[in-house]
Amino acid sequence: DAGVIQSPRHEVTEMGQEVTLRCKPISGHDYLFWYRQTMMRGLELLIYFNNNVPIDDSGMPEDRFSAKMPNASFSTLKIQPSEPRDSAVYFCASSFMPGLAATPEQYFGPGTRLTVT
Amino acid sequence: QQQVKQSPQSLIVQKGGISIINCAYENTAFDYFPWYQQFPGKGPALLIAIRPDVSEKKEGRFTISFNKSAKQFSLHIMDSQPGDSATYFCAASTPGGGADGLTFGKGTHLIIQP
Numbered sequence: 001d002a003g004v005i006q007s008p009r010h011e012v013t014e015m016g017q018e019v020t021l022r023c024k025p026i027s028g029h030d031y032l033f034w035y036r037q038t039m040m041r042g043l044e045l046l047i048y049f050n051n052n053v054p055i056d057d058s059g060m061p062e063d064r065f066s067a068k069m070p071n072a073s074f075s076t077l078k079i080q081p082s083e084p085r086d087s088a089v090y091f092c093a094s095s096f097m098p099g100l101a102a103t104p105e106q107y108f109g110p111g112t113r114l115t116v117t
Numbered sequence: 118q119q120q121v122k123q124s125p126q127s128l129i130v131q132k133g134g135i136s137i138i139n140c141a142y143e144n145t146a147f148d149y150f151p152w153y154q155q156f157p158g159k160g161p162a163l164l165i166a167i168r169p170d171v172s173e174k175k176e177g178r179f180t181i182s183f184n185k186s187a188k189q190f191s192l193h194i195m196d197s198q199p200g201d202s203a204t205y206f207c208a209a210s211t212p213g214g215g216a217d218g219l220t221f222g223k224g225t226h227l228i229i230q231p
Contacts, residue, residue: 004160033218042206042221042222043161043206043219043224045218048218059218091161104149104210105151105163105166107163108153108161108162110159110160111159111160
């Protein structure tokens with residue numbers, strides 16, 4: 001298995017531009033998570049999906065951020081318009097939860113390093 | 118609100134020594150406590166995890182000690198090696214198997230000196 005795939009790995013954009021980050025979860029996983037990592041705030045959960053349905057988006061910082069999961073193998077995180085303070089590493093993670101007794105290990109992708117100038 | 122507090126921020130240990138990283142949590146509903154290891158340019162990867170029904174879990178050189186009454190847990194790395202140099206994150210999640218996402222500590226940058 002190739003693991004969680006994220007693209008692009010690096011993104012440099014100018015303030016005000018739209019940015020779209022992409023994620024392909026591990027096949028068969030039914031949960032998908034988007035995290036943001038910065039030096040100041042560490043790892044923060046932005047939103048997560050279960051069976052393609054958004055469950056909790058309370059971590060999404062502003063209306064400028066939106067996420068979609070049109071099918072089980074693809075998700076996007078969009079920032080529009082982007083601002084310099086959005087600069088961070090964005091991680092996608094997936095997991096498989098066949099039941100409450102299962103070990104909820106999350107598998108992280110390599111991340112997308114976003115720089116907004 | 119920081120629900121999981123991790124210390125120290127950075128740690129330097131000599132090769133062969135014991136590395137100890139501590140975490141404290143506030144939410145008594147947490148029932149799953151994993152540790153993740155992150156190398157530069159990579160995503161975090163699960164290292165070891167514990168549930169509150171046990172006080173200790175050991176996997177190779179890595180041990181989690183858990184104190185439910187104190188709401189604290191720690192990671193011990195025995196015989197620390199240069200390859201252990203990485204950033205370590207403790208985390209916690211509520212019932213539901215962690216499906217609602219993990220709350221992470223701020224991380225500890227560990228350096229093992231040869």
